[in-house]
Amino acid sequence: MEILAFLIPVTLFIGGVGLAAFIWALKSHQFEDPKGDANRILTGDWDQKPKP
Amino acid sequence: MSVAGRIETDRAYGGGPTTVSACPACGVAPSAERLAELSQPLTARLMLTIPAAHCAACISTVEGGLAAMPGVHSARVNLTLRRVSVEADPDITADTVKAALLGLGYEAHELDPGLLSATETDRQGRELLMRLGVAGFAMMNVMLLSVAVWSGAADATRDMFHFISAAIALPTVAFAGQPFFRNAWLSLKAGHLGMDVPISLAIILASSISLYETFHSGEHAYFDAALMLTFFLLAGRYLDHRTRAVARSAAEELAALEVPRATVLRGGVEVVAAITDLGVGEQVRVRPGGRMPVDGVVVEGSSEIDRSLLTGESLPDYTGPGSVVSAGEVNLTGPLLVRVTAAGKDSSLHRMADLVGIAESAKTRYTSLAERAARLYSPLVHLLSFSAFAVWMWITGGDVRFAINISAAVLIITCPCALGLAVPAVVTAASGRLFRKGLLIKHGTALERLAEVDCVVFDKTGTLTMGTPEAVDIDAHSASDLALAAALAAASSHPLARALEAATTAKGVHPAVVEELREVPGYGVEGRWQGASVRLGRAAWCGAEGLAVSATYLRCASGPAQAFAFADRLRPGAETAVAALAAQGKRILLLSGDSEAAVTQMADRLGIAEWSAGVLPAEKAARIAALMAAGHKVLMVGDGLNDTAALAAAHVSISPASALDAARVASDIVLLGHDMAPIGDAMRIACQSTRRIKENFAISALYNVVAVPLALAGFATPLAAALAMSLSSITVSLNALRLR
Numbered sequence: 180m181e182i183l184a185f186l187i188p189v190t191l192f193i194g195g196v197g198l199a200a201f202i203w204a205l206k207s208h209q210f211e212d213p214k215g216d217a218n219r220i221l222t223g224d225w226d227q228k229p230k231p
Numbered sequence: 232m233s234v235a236g237r238i239e240t241d242r243a244y245g246g247g248p249t250t251v252s253a254c255p256a257c258g259v260a261p262s263a264e265r266l267a268e269l270s271q272p273l274t275a276r277l278m279l280t281i282p283a284a285h286c287a288a289c290i291s292t293v294e295g296g297l298a299a300m301p302g303v304h305s306a307r308v309n310l311t312l313r314r315v316s317v318e319a320d321p322d323i324t325a326d327t328v329k330a331a332l333l334g335l336g337y338e339a340h341e342l343d344p345g346l347l348s349a350t351e352t353d354r355q356g357r358e359l360l361m362r363l364g365v366a367g368f369a370m371m372n373v374m375l376l377s378v379a380v381w382s383g384a385a386d387a388t389r390d391m392f393h394f395i396s397a398a399i400a401l402p403t404v405a406f407a408g409q410p411f412f413r414n415a416w417l418s419l420k421a422g423h424l425g426m427d428v429p430i431s432l433a434i435i436l437a438s439s440i441s442l443y444e445t446f447h448s449g450e451h452a453y454f455d456a457a458l459m460l461t462f463f464l465l466a467g468r469y470l471d472h473r474t475r476a477v478a479r480s481a482a483e484e485l486a487a488l489e490v491p492r493a494t495v496l497r498g499g500v501e502v503v504a505a506i507t508d509l510g511v512g513e514q515v516r517v518r519p520g521g522r523m524p525v526d527g528v529v530v531e532g533s534s535e536i537d538r539s540l541l542t543g544e545s546l547p548d549y550t551g552p553g554s555v556v557s558a559g560e561v562n563l564t565g566p567l568l569v570r571v572t573a574a575g576k577d578s579s580l581h582r583m584a585d586l587v588g589i590a591e592s593a594k595t596r597y598t599s600l601a602e603r604a605a606r607l608y609s610p611l612v613h614l615l616s617f618s619a620f621a622v623w624m625w626i627t628g629g630d631v632r633f634a635i636n637i638s639a640a641v642l643i644i645t646c647p648c649a650l651g652l653a654v655p656a657v658v659t660a661a662s663g664r665l666f667r668k669g670l671l672i673k674h675g676t677a678l679e680r681l682a683e684v685d686c687v688v689f690d691k692t693g694t695l696t697m698g699t700p701e702a703v704d705i706d707a708h709s710a711s712d713l714a715l716a717a718a719l720a721a722a723s724s725h726p727l728a729r730a731l732e733a734a735t736t737a738k739g740v741h742p743a744v745v746e747e748l749r750e751v752p753g754y755g756v757e758g759r760w761q762g763a764s765v766r767l768g769r770a771a772w773c774g775a776e777g778l779a780v781s782a783t784y785l786r787c788a789s790g791p792a793q794a795f796a797f798a799d800r801l802r803p804g805a806e807t808a809v810a811a812l813a814a815q816g817k818r819i820l821l822l823s824g825d826s827e828a829a830v831t832q833m834a835d836r837l838g839i840a841e842w843s844a845g846v847l848p849a850e851k852a853a854r855i856a857a858l859m860a861a862g863h864k865v866l867m868v869g870d871g872l873n874d875t876a877a878l879a880a881a882h883v884s885i886s887p888a889s890a891l892d893a894a895r896v897a898s899d900i901v902l903l904g905h906d907m908a909p910i911g912d913a914m915r916i917a918c919q920s921t922r923r924i925k926e927n928f929a930i931s932a933l934y935n936v937v938a939v940p941l942a943l944a945g946f947a948t949p950l951a952a953a954l955a956m957s958l959s960s961i962t963v964s965l966n967a968l969r970l971r
Contacts, residue, residue: 183391187395190375197368201364211311211353212309219287222288224291
């Protein structure tokens with residue numbers, strides 16, 4: 180049962196990283212155009228080089 | 232115009248205008264560019280709507296095309312809202328961008344940023360999404376800890392898990408539950424029990440009883456249930472918010488399209504000014520094709536004006552010095568100088584606003600299915616929970632801890648978790664489907680009301696018809712007359728002339744060679760052909776007897792004047808829509824302010840049996856009120872100012888996007904495209920979605936019927952609560968997605 184002393188903090192930490200990532204994504208306006216983002220991955224415009 | 236059309240806002244998108252290059256090798260090169268960018272005084276941000284954009288290729292074309300324009304720094308398409316925001320040098324105007332977009336094959340409209348309060352709703356949506364995310368995170372962690380408790384963790388381990396759960400759950404509930412607590416407080420202050428009161432009560436009671444149990448090493452803690460409740464209900468709220476935000480932003484977009492400006496003569500110079508700044512007695516210039524910005528009297532110039540949006544008449548009227556014009560009418564042929572008689576609060580624009588106010592207040596009378604369910608449900612939930620508390624107090628002989636546990640379990644189980652999702656999930660699915668078909672649902676209960684409709688009233692001009700004429704008897708004329716008419720019509724921009732030109736071109740007529748072509752505003756076109764004077768225009772001017780239908784007249788040197796008759800062009804899909812509604816067994820009426828001849832012709836063409844011509848606006852509203860009083864649920868489809876009162880009086884109303892602002896605001900549903908065919912579909916989807924909502928209520932009621940006796944009897948464990956809640960929520964969401 181001692182393993183719990185490590186596992187629970189680790190689990191919570193990893194979950195917290197996920198939550199932080201979500202909040203970051205939200206703050207940087209990544210949920211504003213879900214339809215556009217879904218379509219953007221289909222375009223081949225910047226496949227060869229990154230967008231300047 | 233260009234100045235007011237510009238705004239400076241904060242960056243709206245992740246990348247923004249100065250995206251840092253992802254490639255480290257390129258990291259050095261942009262610095263010179265960056266310096267140049269920084270030295271520029273200001274960049275302007277333009278916002279345009281592109282209704283036709285729909286796919287990945289559209290994004291590439293628009294963004295690539297605009298980025299290639301000199302002076303444009305960046306362009307970003309938002310496909311969800313069908314907008315493009317352009318970052319450009321200050322000398323790039325909306326008109327240049329619009330022209331470029333048209334060149335790429337996309338019709339675009341400038342959006343007046345002042346009317347777009349998108350940022351405010353964005354902020355609300357982000358806030359809800361944030362709470363949803365936090366609640367989801369906490370729910371999953373607590374659920375994992377709960378699984379250990381359910382599968383038999385005991386003593387110190389269980390207590391530790393409960394303490395960890397409490398540490399996660401309590402701050403989360405305090406943060407994520409705020410929307411419910413706020414609404415519950417508001418509704419308690421107003422003195423009634425809304426849905427949010429039992430929700431807040433359940434969340435607070437569950438959290439506090441669990442905390443108490445945790446401190447006393449109790450067996451049951453409901454932290455997972457409290458969080459799950461918060462999460463599912465927030466999901467419902469978020470769906471609801473999204474649907475309304477999309478509808479609101481599209482409605483605001485329509486309003487923003489009509490930028491209210493007028494060209495005023497001040498000290499002999501033409502100045503563009505906002506309509507609200509105009510004073511009585513000022514002179515306003517109205518170009519052909521423009522809409523009257525104010526009420527006034529014509530001082531100079533003569534023309535014809537189209538009153539169809541205000542009265543429903545399809546025939547344009549002659550206007551000259553001394554004629555009275557009012558806001559909303561369209562000037563057709565010649566430039567007019569109008570002296571303002573009423574502006575601002577006194578003008579007919581303000582009367583429109585009044586009509587809209589009346590319409591809005593009338594709409595709130597309808598109680599939605601959700602409200603009816605809540606009205607039935609909330610007292611029942613409280614009653615059940617308190618009676619469980621009382622009964623168990625009596626049975627156990629005063630064991631408060633046990634009785635409170637039972638009443639908390641009852642509140643959690645009965646809590647309208649599925650109910651909170653039942654309506655938003657269906658409405659979101661249905662309005663998304665209808666939006667793709669080109670129908671914008673503006674009002675939350677519009678779908679439910681649409682499903683109840685048994686009688687449909689149509690307006691004619693601008694609704695069933697496009698408000699643009701087409702020539703009907705072109706084959707009845709001789710080739711020489713047609714050649715002459717084609718030549719004369721080409722010289723004018725009057726709608727009848729344009730229609731005649733289109734018809735002759737389609738027929739392959741070569742225009743005759745007419746010299747000294749000259750348009751006489753308000754009368755017609757005249758010219759010289761083979762030495763004799765020829766005219767195309769109004770009946771009296773051409774020396775002809777006026778026909779009952781809308782027509783233009785051709786006078787040659789020899790013979791009597793020839794009449795070219797026109798009929799209003801039918802809106803695409805009008806026949807389909809009327810046929811579909813008739814097939815669904817709806818009673819169909821046509822009420823128009825137009826002349827009898829035109830209305831008869833239209834009614835025959837569409838197979839509408841009941842019709843009235845020359846109906847005044849007040850009569851329209853009265854007819855609808857009479858139908859409603861007779862027990863009919865009326866759907867009104869109309870576009871003009873003369874329909875506004877009728878649109879407000881009807882049970883539910885639809886207007887095309889081309890309608891006047893007032894009519895669009897008064898109606899519940901807006902047709903975004905030209906096509907009218909989706910109305911039949913809308914009716915079907917509305918019926919289906921109402922059925923789904925009722926099914927969802929039945930499903931959640933069924934779960935309650937099974938689970939509530941368990942809770943009342945004291946057998947409800949946290950596991951049972953978690954199961955009942957998640958199962959009912961998932962079934963309800965899946966049922967909503969079955970909508971076709």
